[in-house]
Amino acid sequence: DAKTTQPNSMESNEEEPVHLPCNHSTISGTDYIHWYRQLPSQGPEYVIHGLTSNVNNRMASLAIAEDRKSSTLILHRATLRDAAVYYCILVNNAGNMLTFGGGTRLMVKP
Amino acid sequence: DAGITQSPRYKITETGRQVTLMCHQTWSHSYMFWYRQDLGHGLRLIYYSAAADITDKGEVPDGYVVSRSKTENFPLTLESATRSQTSVYFCASSDAGITNEKLFFGSGTQLSVL
Numbered sequence: 227d228a229k230t231t232q233p234n235s236m237e238s239n240e241e242e243p244v245h246l247p248c249n250h251s252t253i254s255g256t257d258y259i260h261w262y263r264q265l266p267s268q269g270p271e272y273v274i275h276g277l278t279s280n281v282n283n284r285m286a287s288l289a290i291a292e293d294r295k296s297s298t299l300i301l302h303r304a305t306l307r308d309a310a311v312y313y314c315i316l317v318n319n320a321g322n323m324l325t326f327g328g329g330t331r332l333m334v335k336p
Numbered sequence: 337d338a339g340i341t342q343s344p345r346y347k348i349t350e351t352g353r354q355v356t357l358m359c360h361q362t363w364s365h366s367y368m369f370w371y372r373q374d375l376g377h378g379l380r381l382i383y384y385s386a387a388a389d390i391t392d393k394g395e396v397p398d399g400y401v402v403s404r405s406k407t408e409n410f411p412l413t414l415e416s417a418t419r420s421q422t423s424v425y426f427c428a429s430s431d432a433g434i435t436n437e438k439l440f441f442g443s444g445t446q447l448s449v450l
Contacts, residue, residue: 258435269426269441270379277436313378317435323394324434326371326378 230314235331238304246299246330248314253294256319261288261299263310264329270313273299309334339363342427342442350450355414357445359427367430368410369439370394370402372423379426385410386433417449 231249238244250259260275274281274288276297281288287300301308313329340361349355359368366387371379381394383402391402399421401413410429414421427442 260434260438262439269428269444270439271441272438275436275438319435323381323384324369324379324439325395326380328378 230316230327232312232314232327232330234328235333237333237335238301240306240334240336241303244301244304244308244332244334246301246312246314246332247296248298249296250314250316251295253316254318257316258318259288259290259294259297260315260317260324261286262313262315262324262326263308264313265307265310270326273312275317304332304334306334306336308332340427340429340440340442342425342445344445345443346446346448348448348450349417351418352416355417355447357412357414357425357427357447359410359412359442361408361410361427361429361440363429363431363440364407365429365431365440366407367433368404369428369430370400370410370412371426371428372396372421373426373444374423382412382425414447417447419449421447422449423447 261273262270264270274286276288289298311329311331343358369384370382373379380396385391385404388407425445428439430437430439
């Protein structure tokens, strides 16, 4: 399975945009890019996913590089409730397994 | 809108005992999954099921047994609990696999094996 690389932690100020990067240089053409987040003492929560084009939903935006070797999760206005571990995961057509790496711990300062 | 529920929320048991963790979903999702999360680490897949009566091993299946006689239930059994199985266990479901679908996770069961 292709792997992802994320910074261990990031800090943001409340109400400012946050850009969470993810590198996946060995991504294959059929790998989808998924993002989940995990708030303290809770199960993971789906955020967004995409294949080639940028995606937007009510929670966030996903910007995918043209060569697909990296992507960025964008939280448009961080709130204290967005403090969580964010996981970038590649999912292949042939797989039934989400492989969670270490993720990025996002801290939001008031 | 019950969604996906896990029980119990907390469980303490002793080495060698059999323990069953329950998972129930109300959406009639085809796929169900069991993950474990050890302190400070990401999630690892134990078992998954694509439909009733179909189960398959994940990354760390040893010491665990699953069954799926009904679409909505996916119990996980530790046949003889060991201390290394102390962990938080998460159940998840999805409508059609995971590639272009999202997973819905339960709140987890925190298991301590003494």
